[in-house]
Amino acid sequence: MYFEFGQALQAGLDCAGDVGPDEGAVFGWVRHRAGEPPSLRVEGRPGEPVGTVLLVTGPRHDVRVGEGQAVTGFSLVHEVPRDAPGRLLIIAAGPQEAAVDLLAYDLPADVEEAVSSREWGANFGVLHAWAGSRGGAPAAAGGGSGGAGSGLFAAWLDRLPRLAAGGDWFMDFRRVRALVMPDGEVVVSGVVAAPGPAGERVEASGCALVTSPGGPSLPIPLEGEASVALEGGFVLRGRAAVPPGAALEVVVQLRQGGQAWWFRAEPSPETLPRFLGALCLDGAELDGPDPGALYAWLRGVLAGRVAALRGRLAGLALRGGPARPGGTALLFDVNDDLAARILSLLAPELEARFGRIVLAGTAAGRAAAGLLRRGRIEVIVEGDARAALAAAGRAGGAVAPIDVAALVDAAIEGDPSRLTANALPAERLGTLAALHDVAGTGEMETTLRRAVALMAGADAGALPMPAQRPDALGGLVAEHLRGLWELVPVAGAAR
Amino acid sequence: MSGVAQRARTRRRPPSVCVLAHAHPDFSKGGGETAAYRHYQTLAGEGWDVRFVAAVELPGGQSPSDRGETFARYGEGETLYAVSGMEDDRLWWRNAEERRALVRLLAGFGSDVYHFHHYWRAGLDLVAELAEARPDARLVVTLHEMLAVCAHHGQMIRTRSRELCRKETAQRCLQCFPDLTLERLRLRKAMMIAGLRRFDHFVYPSHFVAERYRAWGLSPDDATVLENYIGDDLLALPRRPRDSARLAGRFAFFGQPTEFKGLDVLIPAFAAALAESPLLSLVVYGATAEETLRFFPQLERPIALAADRLTFAGRYDAADVVGLMSSVGWVIMPSIWWENSPVVIQEARRAGTPLIVSGIGGMAEKVHDGVDGLHFRVGSAPDLARAMLEGAVPEAHARLSASLRDVLGRAEFIASLEAIYAAPRRNVVRAA
Numbered sequence: 001m002y003f004e005f006g007q008a009l010q011a012g013l014d015c016a017g018d019v020g021p022d023e024g025a026v027f028g029w030v031r032h033r034a035g036e037p038p039s040l041r042v043e044g045r046p047g048e049p050v051g052t053v054l055l056v057t058g059p060r061h062d063v064r065v066g067e068g069q070a071v072t073g074f075s076l077v078h079e080v081p082r083d084a085p086g087r088l089l090i091i092a093a094g095p096q097e098a099a100v101d102l103l104a105y106d107l108p109a110d111v112e113e114a115v116s117s118r119e120w121g122a123n124f125g126v127l128h129a130w131a132g133s134r135g136g137a138p139a140a141a142g143g144g145s146g147g148a149g150s151g152l153f154a155a156w157l158d159r160l161p162r163l164a165a166g167g168d169w170f171m172d173f174r175r176v177r178a179l180v181m182p183d184g185e186v187v188v189s190g191v192v193a194a195p196g197p198a199g200e201r202v203e204a205s206g207c208a209l210v211t212s213p214g215g216p217s218l219p220i221p222l223e224g225e226a227s228v229a230l231e232g233g234f235v236l237r238g239r240a241a242v243p244p245g246a247a248l249e250v251v252v253q254l255r256q257g258g259q260a261w262w263f264r265a266e267p268s269p270e271t272l273p274r275f276l277g278a279l280c281l282d283g284a285e286l287d288g289p290d291p292g293a294l295y296a297w298l299r300g301v302l303a304g305r306v307a308a309l310r311g312r313l314a315g316l317a318l319r320g321g322p323a324r325p326g327g328t329a330l331l332f333d334v335n336d337d338l339a340a341r342i343l344s345l346l347a348p349e350l351e352a353r354f355g356r357i358v359l360a361g362t363a364a365g366r367a368a369a370g371l372l373r374r375g376r377i378e379v380i381v382e383g384d385a386r387a388a389l390a391a392a393g394r395a396g397g398a399v400a401p402i403d404v405a406a407l408v409d410a411a412i413e414g415d416p417s418r419l420t421a422n423a424l425p426a427e428r429l430g431t432l433a434a435l436h437d438v439a440g441t442g443e444m445e446t447t448l449r450r451a452v453a454l455m456a457g458a459d460a461g462a463l464p465m466p467a468q469r470p471d472a473l474g475g476l477v478a479e480h481l482r483g484l485w486e487l488v489p490v491a492g493a494a495r
Numbered sequence: 496m497s498g499v500a501q502r503a504r505t506r507r508r509p510p511s512v513c514v515l516a517h518a519h520p521d522f523s524k525g526g527g528e529t530a531a532y533r534h535y536q537t538l539a540g541e542g543w544d545v546r547f548v549a550a551v552e553l554p555g556g557q558s559p560s561d562r563g564e565t566f567a568r569y570g571e572g573e574t575l576y577a578v579s580g581m582e583d584d585r586l587w588w589r590n591a592e593e594r595r596a597l598v599r600l601l602a603g604f605g606s607d608v609y610h611f612h613h614y615w616r617a618g619l620d621l622v623a624e625l626a627e628a629r630p631d632a633r634l635v636v637t638l639h640e641m642l643a644v645c646a647h648h649g650q651m652i653r654t655r656s657r658e659l660c661r662k663e664t665a666q667r668c669l670q671c672f673p674d675l676t677l678e679r680l681r682l683r684k685a686m687m688i689a690g691l692r693r694f695d696h697f698v699y700p701s702h703f704v705a706e707r708y709r710a711w712g713l714s715p716d717d718a719t720v721l722e723n724y725i726g727d728d729l730l731a732l733p734r735r736p737r738d739s740a741r742l743a744g745r746f747a748f749f750g751q752p753t754e755f756k757g758l759d760v761l762i763p764a765f766a767a768a769l770a771e772s773p774l775l776s777l778v779v780y781g782a783t784a785e786e787t788l789r790f791f792p793q794l795e796r797p798i799a800l801a802a803d804r805l806t807f808a809g810r811y812d813a814a815d816v817v818g819l820m821s822s823v824g825w826v827i828m829p830s831i832w833w834e835n836s837p838v839v840i841q842e843a844r845r846a847g848t849p850l851i852v853s854g855i856g857g858m859a860e861k862v863h864d865g866v867d868g869l870h871f872r873v874g875s876a877p878d879l880a881r882a883m884l885e886g887a888v889p890e891a892h893a894r895l896s897a898s899l900r901d902v903l904g905r906a907e908f909i910a911s912l913e914a915i916y917a918a919p920r921r922n923v924v925r926a927a
Binding site for chain 2: 338
């Protein structure tokens with residue numbers, strides 16, 4: 001509905017209704033003099049304003065603009081006035097102020113219907129702002145009383161394209177990835193499939209959508225949201241405070257020139273190297289101003305990561321000490337039949353030093369068979385190193401993590417006592433898992449190998465790092481990974 | 496009899512010995528199994544309580560027992576066992592029950608000493624299990640070759656260039672086996688060395704092999720170099736003086752025409768020497784001309800040049816070898832690999848016939864250049880031709896023949912074994 005308040009100020013209201021028992025919303029636009037952006041509020045009575053929950057403004061390309069004029073679209077969510085005869089929308093621009101009683105006209109009152117039919121950028125703007133302003137509002141996405149899927153934005157969200165983890169081609173982009181670290185750090189990145197005009201960069205922004213089992217979907221902010229605008233791609237990064245057991249999605253908006261894209265991405269849990277790979281767009285050829293822009297941005301992001309993790313890593317000290325008889329040997333990476341044979345050959349020495357052995361790897365079952373047949377030591381077989389670590393932790397006592405290289409060294413040198421040199425108390429095994437989450441350079445096996453090597457006095461700088469893109473960006477990532485481990489205090493018996 | 500005399504006799508009672516071999520010479524004629532069987536026969540002949548247990552691979556993986564058991568008696572004091580329950584590499588038992596049965600059999604013998612010749616077809620796991628089952632017994636192994644050191648059939652020859660390999664490292668081995676990984680090669684070594692350390696004592700047939708194992712990681716403290724015993728029958732043959740004037744120009748080769756035995760070096764060398772000294776002759780025992788040309792087609796021209804001065808005598812009976820060697824002036828061993836402790840050298844020394852050998856490995860150790868034989872540069876036909884011409888001079892032949900040592904005697908062999916078997920066992924780690 002169109003309202004004219006003179007030559008300098010006009011407004012159009014798309015809808016005005018309630019979005020909950022305590023909140024109402026008004027969507028519309030204001031045409032005003034250029035350079036005099038409007039301010040908007042709702043009053044119950046003249047001079048008695050109610051609280052503004054959020055006000056999001058943006059362009060309205062569907063409204064004609066005259067010379068010297070500008071148009072500002074708006075989405076205003078406000079508290080519902082109590083015991084008031086009206087609901088006045090106050091529009092001020094420059095010296096002029098106008099009021100519209102929202103209850104006096106037959107304005108569309110179905111806000112959800114309005115959301116589903118209007119421009120998606122406006123919706124995203126409201127969702128993004130809503131997530132940021134209140135840390136989540138059931139009315140926004142999941143819909144308070146109606147449960148998940150019935151909220152104000154539910155219908156619109158259902159219509160967004162969905163990306164699960166990643167895709168080589170997704171909409172107009174290649175190598176799109178959505179990854180999440182254990183602490184909720186998220187990256188969504190991709191490469192433009194067909195480059196646009198020079199100078200047009202992809203602007204990315206997003207917010208998280210968390211859904212607890214049986215509960216509503218809540219928009220929450222990506223804390224520390226940061227993105228880099230590139231001509232050939234985009235990277236969006238932030239951290240979502242995901243409650244335990246909740247599912248995480250990211251609602252993403254991309255804009256480049258006159259084009260825009262919106263989608264929902266379901267990030268997949270990933271190792272740190274792959275996460276960093278998505279951050280630096282590994283596998284993508286960048287040219288023009290993009291490499292420099294991405295480098296500068298990435299350097300800041302990584303420096304921020306280091307600063308944020310410094311304290312935590314300092315508290316994840318690796319302090320190996322000699323294991324007493326009866327403890328646990330945690331043997332991971334048992335992937336080769338020959339390793340299983342070596343374990344059988346060293347069985348008497350292991351039995352003399354440990355009360356329990358936890359095995360992980362593809363040949364762990366065969367290794368266990370020989371030890372089980374002897375029946376002199378408790379044997380636990382787990383499918384992977386993470387599960388083995390947990391099993392060893394449950395066992396209590398001292399746990400000696402042993403990789404195949406250490407087993408081989410002990411066998412070749414005829415010195416099995418080396419296997420007990422650097423054990424950790426079971427209650428400190430969580431350190432290894434935490435280290436992996438924060439600074440792992442691959443799978444859990446890789447982290448355990450690194451921890452074993454460091455406690456044995458290996459030169460941290462010589463330990464293997466995952467391959468990176470062969471340019472300055474790759475160098476930044478490698479340096480970041482190395483730097484994280486340099487923050488970890490290490491002590492143990494050197495080889 | 497006085498108490499002192501009784502104690503003395505008690506002390507001298509030889510230990511009971513179980514000799515284990517990877518094969519029985521009734522089924523194959525390799526040097527290792529032959530040495531193992533002679534070992535067994537010699538101890539038996541001395542009146543020792545001794546048994547012989549050998550692996551056998553019968554057609555279709557059949558058991559040597561018609562009741563399907565893993566093992567079967569094979570004459571007085573001898574047992575054969577099947578290896579079909581082992582992994583393909585014959586270093587480990589796939590069927591743990593068969594291994595256990597065999598360990599029970601061996602442990603049940605109650606031998607004081609278990610002396611293995613080779614661990615291939617015995618299984619490193621069997622050795623470890625036997626060591627635990629019989630902690631009071633002494634486990635000895637004769638390492639006839641270098642399988643543990645080198646994944647290339649123990650030959651220590653580079654797989655690609657066929658160069659001689661002088662040092663084992665996982666990094667160098669990776670060049671020979673680029674499809675493997677460093678980790679896999681290190682695992683292999685760790686498995687081998689952990690398995691071999693279950694033995695209390697190592698016997699090497701040559702210092703060359705002993706040194707290779709020392710460099711590889713086995714302690715030399717529990718090791719003895721003891722040449723294989725050639726056997727009572729060959730030792731009983733008379734050793735006649737050489738007629739150097741008649742024999743100096745007669746050469747012979749004994750062996751198979753395989754790629755590492757060096758026939759492709761010898762025949763061109765002989766053709767070259769013949770051009771300077773037309774009365775020389777060469778007999779190749781163990782191969783026909785056709786077999787030789789099949790392996791080495793490039794030898795057609797030198798064989799033609801040698802004409803009737805070169806004879807291919809084909810197969811020969813092992814029992815005749817000393818007699819055949821006695822009929823020539825020189826035995827030539829031109830192998831292009833190390834040859835750990837060649838039986839041919841022992842047989843030639845027994846025959847009193849000096850040797851011309853490649854100057855490497857076990858050959859260089861067993862034949863002393865310019866003392867009781869001649870060396871030439873391995874793989875070099877011109878240098879071998881030079882050595883043949885030098886050896887064809889009767890005075891040189893007479894001088895070298897005169898200083899040629901005989902082989903290890905029976906008494907020395909027995910005494911060495913007694914010393915090896917008498918040493919105390921090392922401390923053995925037992926399970927908690």
